[in-house]
Structure formats: C-alpha cells, structure tokens
Amino acid sequence: MSRFGSVGFLALAAALAAMPLPAAAAPAAESAAVDQAKTILKRSIGFRTVEGQPGQTEAYANYLASVLKDAGYAANDIEVTPVNGTATLVARYPGSDASLKPMLLLGHMDVVEAKAADWERDPFTAVEENGYIFGRGSEDNKFDVSMIVATLASLKREGFKPKRTIILALSGDEETQMATTRLLAQKLKGAELALNGDGGGGLLSAEGTPVYYGLQAGEKTYADFEITVTDPGGHSSAPTSTNAIYRLAKVLDRLGAYHFKPQINELTKASLTAASKQVGGEFGAAMARYAANPADMAAADLISSKPEYVGQIRTTCVATMASAGHALNALPQRASANVNCRIFPGVSIEAVKAELTKVIADDSATVSVIDDPTANDASPLRADVVKAVNKAVHARYPKLEVSPNMSAGATDGLHFRAAGVPTYGVSSLFNRAEDSFSHGLNERVPVNGIAPALAHWRSILKDLGN
Known part of the structure; x- marks a missing residue:
C-alpha cells in the first residue's frame, strides 16, 4: 500500500543516515525515453482510479496497453480484464527460451x-x-508503474529479446480488497520470481544525498x-458482575500487557545488523546482540521498547476499535473490539488466533477472524536478484549499501509469495522522507528521479531477463 510500507523501514533507514554518501550523477538516459516516461506518469495521474469509480481503472489499463502496442507488442500478448468495477492488465514480453519460467513485474493501478x-x-x-x-498516486504506485511500462516499451522498440518471458501484471484494487x-x-503462480515496484526503494537525506536502499523480500501478514x-x-x-464492557476491558488489558515471542529471519537479521553499526550505543549494541543471538x-x-522497531522482531497485535452497549440505561448485551495484527512471516493466522485466545483467558469471549487474510512467508535472498539490484543501485550511487528488509505494510507481493512465487520489492524511486506523501496530501515525486529510474529498471530487467 506504499513503497516503504512501514515505520520500521523508515526508522532503520534513518539510522543509516549518520554517514551520507555523496550523490552520484544519474545514469544517462535517452531524452525521448525520459519524455515518454514523464508523459505516461502525468497521464496516469489523470485517471481517477479510486474505489467507487467504475471504468476508470479499466480506462487506465487500456491506456497503458496502448503504449505497449505502439511500441510493438502484439495485441494478443496484452489482456485487460474488467473485474467488478476495476480491472487487471497482463502483458507478455515473450522470451526466446520456452524452458524458462517467466518473470513477473508487479504494480497496482488503483x-x-x-x-x-x-x-x-x-x-x-x-x-x-x-x-x-504532484498528483494522487504519483508515488504510490504510478511512478514505478509508469517507469516499468516506459522501460518495457523502450526495450521492445530497441529489439531486445529476453531469454525469459517477462510478464507485466498490474492489479486494480491493491489499496482495498486485493x-x-x-x-x-x-493465474501466474507458476512464475520463477516477481519484481514488485510497490516495495523497497531508496531514501535520500534532507540534502538529497543517498542514505539507504532497501530490497524488500518479506512482508508481515x-x-x-x-x-x-x-x-x-x-x-x-x-x-x-458479568457486565460485558467490564469483561472486555479486562480481556484487552491482558492483551495490552502481552508480547509475542521475538523472531528473526535473514531479512531482519541483515537490516538490524546494518542499523546497529550506525545507531551505536546501548541500543545499537542490543541490535547487534539480537541479530547474533535471537534468544x-x-x-x-x-528493541521492543521502541515503537519504530518492535514490528521488526515480533508479531504485534493491538486494539484499534471498540463497540459496546445498545442503550444508555441498559446493561450491555454485547461488547466487542477489533484487534489488528501484523504477523511475522511464516506464522499462520490460526496460530495467532490460538495465541490470542490463550492470552485473553476468558472462555466466554470469542475470537473470530475478520474477512479472509492471507498469510505469507519471506522470500529467499536469491543471489541473482541481490546481484542485479546491487548493480542497478550502484550504477547510480556506487558505494550505497543495499540491505534486505521486511515491511510491516501490505502490498500485492504478499499474495504472490503466498502462491509460491518468490517476490522482491525493487522500486526505482529514491525520495527524501520529507517529500514522501503517499496516501497523504500533495503527493509528489521528483522529476529528476525519472532518468535514473528508467536506468534502474532497464538494468534489472536485462540482467534477470537473461
């Protein structure tokens, strides 16, 4: 739902800002490609692809499809599918080796x-x-969608022939029901891997110097x-003595005092190790100790005493809404609370439900799952993906650290991971924290980020497509 997706990512990134690197010149990109990418982005913003606006996402998908067709994509390799007022876009860039499973490029149009x-x-x-x-969706997620489409169009016009089929898969309701x-x-669960433009990305300091690039390989459920x-x-x-409100209050008090067991995976180990060196002091030492010994x-x-870090090492559950009673002069017949959980990768939803039931310790209380959440595990840190992302980032900023990370937010990537497709957030956007207004007022992206973003995607697609 956002490029960074978590307070934890921003906190870890900020911790690495102690020794910012000098900015490097953006890799050269053809002015025509930059102009086209800017045009695609500006036109993309004009489609009001919000929930409750039927036809807008389908129209946007058709526009993007037209860009690819103009670049030489066959009409039968592009499919726009209306879905309950929104739509999906799937476009295939056929590879030369049919024995290779395809690579997916993910993003969302809404x-x-x-x-x-x-x-x-x-x-x-x-x-x-x-x-x-400026414009709604300029950062989340139409910047990277536009850069991906522009890159695919440019590669097609140049006659690039990947060995592995590349499939663009854009969703239409990532911000709502998914x-x-x-x-x-x-539909695409047999793919080799997926690259997500709505995850990962780079952080710049207030002065515009590079601080950090996060390769997202996991998301909490x-x-x-x-x-x-x-x-x-x-x-x-x-x-x-059985007042429902008082009983619910006691249940929530027990939940508020409870901490799920700490956990670690290769993503959080890497990010905590990197941050520990910059944070220093007692807190930095604790990060290093925990990364070395999760026991x-x-x-x-x-680490858990800091709200910005607790989500990196534990499942967290917190009461967010409550409802009780039916009349001012009557004892309540019902009291309920919503508990929002961000579950560590690899932990099942049923396991968390069982733990909540145990924690609240009230046989008369019921715990039920709302809607149909999807659990997912972290993706393995594939050497080819790490190498390709490092190459792309270092072409822009030669000495910048690329660190795997886990997001506490949710993107399309979680469903592809759940379907067995290793998925990696590799956004091309570098932004200052003070310029990031995803989901907020006056959302914006830097114009000078377009050329290096195109170079970023070109490098990764050529490396992993072959």
Missing part, C-alpha cells in the same frame, strides 16, 4: 481517494512545479480479529 478541497492542487491533474510532479491481486497470483463478549444484559439500575531476551525487550 490509488487512495483524495478530496480536491483538501489539496493545494487538483489531485487528479498532474502538475509539474518546483522540480516535482481481489484482483488474488486472481493474478493464482495483515489480519484483523474481533473479540466479542456477550451477556443477557438487563436494567442499568441492577448492575451485575537474547534482554536485547529483544530493549
């Missing part, structure tokens, strides 16, 4: 709603101003649980 009255500019009219392109994502993941307590109720003039409970507890 955006979060934006109210024009709240913005300084019309959120659905791209405005280029002061070195930025129904189109699920359809795409099942998002799941909501409802805890419900019921009671016969009665007249408020005759209180009982160090003292280190885990110290």
Whole structure:
C-alpha cells in the first residue's frame, strides 16, 4: 500500500543516515525515453482510479496497453480484464527460451481517494512545479508503474529479446480488497520470481544525498480479529458482575500487557545488523546482540521498547476499535473490539488466533477472524536478484549499501509469495522522507528521479531477463 510500507523501514533507514554518501550523477538516459516516461506518469495521474469509480481503472489499463502496442507488442500478448468495477492488465514480453519460467513485474493501478478541497492542487491533474510532479498516486504506485511500462516499451522498440518471458501484471484494487491481486497470483503462480515496484526503494537525506536502499523480500501478514463478549444484559439500575464492557476491558488489558515471542529471519537479521553499526550505543549494541543471538531476551525487550522497531522482531497485535452497549440505561448485551495484527512471516493466522485466545483467558469471549487474510512467508535472498539490484543501485550511487528488509505494510507481493512465487520489492524511486506523501496530501515525486529510474529498471530487467 506504499513503497516503504512501514515505520520500521523508515526508522532503520534513518539510522543509516549518520554517514551520507555523496550523490552520484544519474545514469544517462535517452531524452525521448525520459519524455515518454514523464508523459505516461502525468497521464496516469489523470485517471481517477479510486474505489467507487467504475471504468476508470479499466480506462487506465487500456491506456497503458496502448503504449505497449505502439511500441510493438502484439495485441494478443496484452489482456485487460474488467473485474467488478476495476480491472487487471497482463502483458507478455515473450522470451526466446520456452524452458524458462517467466518473470513477473508487479504494480497496482488503483490509488487512495483524495478530496480536491483538501489539496493545494487538483489531485487528479498532474502538475509539474518546483522540480516535482504532484498528483494522487504519483508515488504510490504510478511512478514505478509508469517507469516499468516506459522501460518495457523502450526495450521492445530497441529489439531486445529476453531469454525469459517477462510478464507485466498490474492489479486494480491493491489499496482495498486485493481481489484482483488474488486472481493474478493464482493465474501466474507458476512464475520463477516477481519484481514488485510497490516495495523497497531508496531514501535520500534532507540534502538529497543517498542514505539507504532497501530490497524488500518479506512482508508481515495483515489480519484483523474481533473479540466479542456477550451477556443477557438487563436494567442499568441492577448492575451485575458479568457486565460485558467490564469483561472486555479486562480481556484487552491482558492483551495490552502481552508480547509475542521475538523472531528473526535473514531479512531482519541483515537490516538490524546494518542499523546497529550506525545507531551505536546501548541500543545499537542490543541490535547487534539480537541479530547474533535471537534468544537474547534482554536485547529483544530493549528493541521492543521502541515503537519504530518492535514490528521488526515480533508479531504485534493491538486494539484499534471498540463497540459496546445498545442503550444508555441498559446493561450491555454485547461488547466487542477489533484487534489488528501484523504477523511475522511464516506464522499462520490460526496460530495467532490460538495465541490470542490463550492470552485473553476468558472462555466466554470469542475470537473470530475478520474477512479472509492471507498469510505469507519471506522470500529467499536469491543471489541473482541481490546481484542485479546491487548493480542497478550502484550504477547510480556506487558505494550505497543495499540491505534486505521486511515491511510491516501490505502490498500485492504478499499474495504472490503466498502462491509460491518468490517476490522482491525493487522500486526505482529514491525520495527524501520529507517529500514522501503517499496516501497523504500533495503527493509528489521528483522529476529528476525519472532518468535514473528508467536506468534502474532497464538494468534489472536485462540482467534477470537473461
């Protein structure tokens, strides 16, 4: 749902900012390719691809399809599929070796709603101003979608012939139900790997120097649980010891005091190790100790004391909404609370439900899963992906550290991982923290990021496509 997707990523990235590197010149890109990419991005912003606007996402998909067709893609290699008011786009770049499984390129065409009255500019009219392109979705996720489409078009015009078939798979409701994502993941689950433009990416300092690039290879599972307590109720003039509100309060108090066991994987080990060197002091030492020995409970507890880091080492569950009672002068017959959990990769939803049931320790309370969340595990750190991403990033910033990371947010990638496709967030966008307004007002991206973004995708696609 965002390029960075978690407070933890930004905190780890900021921790690495102590010794910023000098900015490197952007790799050269043909002016025509840059102009086309900018045009695609600006036109993309003009499609109001929000929930409740039927036809807009399909129209956007058809526009992107037209860009690819103009570059030489066969019409039968491009499929726009309407799905309940939104749409998907699947475009194939045929490879020369049919024995190789395809590589997927992921992104989403939908955006979060934006109210024009709240913005300084019309959120659905791209405005280029002061070195930025403003508009809803400019960062999340139409920048990388535009860069991917422009790169695929450019490679096709040049006659590039990949050995491995490359498949562009764009969803239409990533920001809401992810129904189109699920359809795409099942349709394309036999792929070799997937590269996600809505994950990972680079952080710049306030001065514009590079700080960090995160290669996202894992996401925590998002799941909501409802805890419900019921009671016969009665007249408020005759209180009982089984008051549903009081019982729910006790249940939530127990949950609030509980910590899930600390965990680690190769992604969090790498990011904590890197951050520990820059944070230093007692906290940095705790990061290093925990990365080396996850059984160090003292280190885990110290890391967990910081909200920006706790999500990197544990499953977290927190009450976010509550509802109780039916009349001011009646005892409550029902009290319930929503508990939002961000589950560590590899842990099942049922396991978390069982643990919540044990923690609340009230046989009269029920715990139910809301909707149909999908659990996923982290992807293995493939050497070919790590090498290709390092090459692309170092062409822009030769000495910049590339660190694998796990996001606490949710993107299309979680459904592809759940379907057995190793998925990696490799966004081409570098941005300053103060310029990142994904989901917020006056969302924007830097114009000077377009040329290096095209070089980024070109490098990765040529390396992994062959």
